[in-house]
Amino acid sequence: MSTHPPFAVAVDLAVFTVREGALVVLLVERGEEPFRGSWALPGGFVGVDEDAETAAWRELREETGVERFDGHLEQLRTYSAPDRDPRMRVVSIAHVALAPDLPEPAAGTDAADARWWVVEDLLEGDAGPESPELAFDHREILLDARERVRAKLEYTTLATEFVSEPFTLPELRRVYAAVWGTPPDLGNFRRKVLGTDGFVTPTAAIGSGDGRTGRPPLLYRRGPARTISPPMTRG
Structure with a gap:
C-alpha cells in the first residue's frame, strides 16, 4: 500500500x-x-x-x-x-x-x-x-498570464496572433493598446513594425479608408520574424 x-x-x-x-x-x-x-x-x-x-x-x-x-x-x-x-x-x-x-x-x-x-x-x-x-x-495565474503576454509583445511579434489576416497597422496597434492598457507611440510603432525585417509582409490589397486621412490603409500579413531587437517600449 x-x-x-x-x-x-x-x-x-x-x-x-x-x-x-x-x-x-x-x-x-x-x-x-x-x-x-x-x-x-x-x-x-x-x-x-x-x-x-x-x-x-x-x-x-x-x-x-x-x-x-x-x-x-x-x-x-x-x-x-x-x-x-x-x-x-x-x-x-x-x-x-x-x-x-x-x-x-x-x-x-x-x-x-x-x-x-x-x-x-x-x-x-x-x-x-x-x-x-x-x-x-x-487570479494569480491570470495575473501571470497577462504579464507574460504583455512582456512578449515587447520583444516578439506575438501581437500579430491577435489579428485576422490581412490586417492594417492601426488594427495591429490596437492590439498593443488592449494588452498594455495604452497604445505605443505612433511614430515609434510604425518604425519598429516596418523596420523589423519579417515583422509583417505587405499585400497588394488595400483596406477601406477611415474617413480621416482620405487614404485607404495598406493591408499586411504576418511575417516570418519571431523576435524584435531592440524591444518595443511600452507606452
Whole structure:
C-alpha cells in the first residue's frame, strides 16, 4: 500500500482574445464543488494517457465548446502550492493561448456557464457587482498570464496572433493598446513594425479608408520574424 497521499496533475488555460478594443479572457462558472458557482479558468485533470497540451485542448473543448484553433499556445508555469486545491494535492500546468475572432463559448461537462470577461475589469475590480472572485489560485495565474503576454509583445511579434489576416497597422496597434492598457507611440510603432525585417509582409490589397486621412490603409500579413531587437517600449 502506497504511503503517498492522493496526487493529481491538472491543466488550466488563460485563453485571450481582443474584443471591442479590450483584452478579454475565457472563464467558466463551476457547476461542481469545490468553488461551485465561482468563476475559473477552463481546465481539468490530465488523463493517464495524455500529455499536458492534449489535456489542455480537450478540457477547453469539453468545458467551453471552443475547438482547437490555429492560434498561439504555450506553457506559462507550474503552480504547486500544497493547499491550492481542497480536494487533494493538485499540481497545475498552466497554459496561455491567444487568437483573433474566437467564438462565443457554450458551457459543457461540469461548467454551469462560460463567457468572455474583460481582463482589466477582473483584475482591477471594475466589473461592478457581478465581478467574480476567481476560484483556486486562478487570479494569480491570470495575473501571470497577462504579464507574460504583455512582456512578449515587447520583444516578439506575438501581437500579430491577435489579428485576422490581412490586417492594417492601426488594427495591429490596437492590439498593443488592449494588452498594455495604452497604445505605443505612433511614430515609434510604425518604425519598429516596418523596420523589423519579417515583422509583417505587405499585400497588394488595400483596406477601406477611415474617413480621416482620405487614404485607404495598406493591408499586411504576418511575417516570418519571431523576435524584435531592440524591444518595443511600452507606452
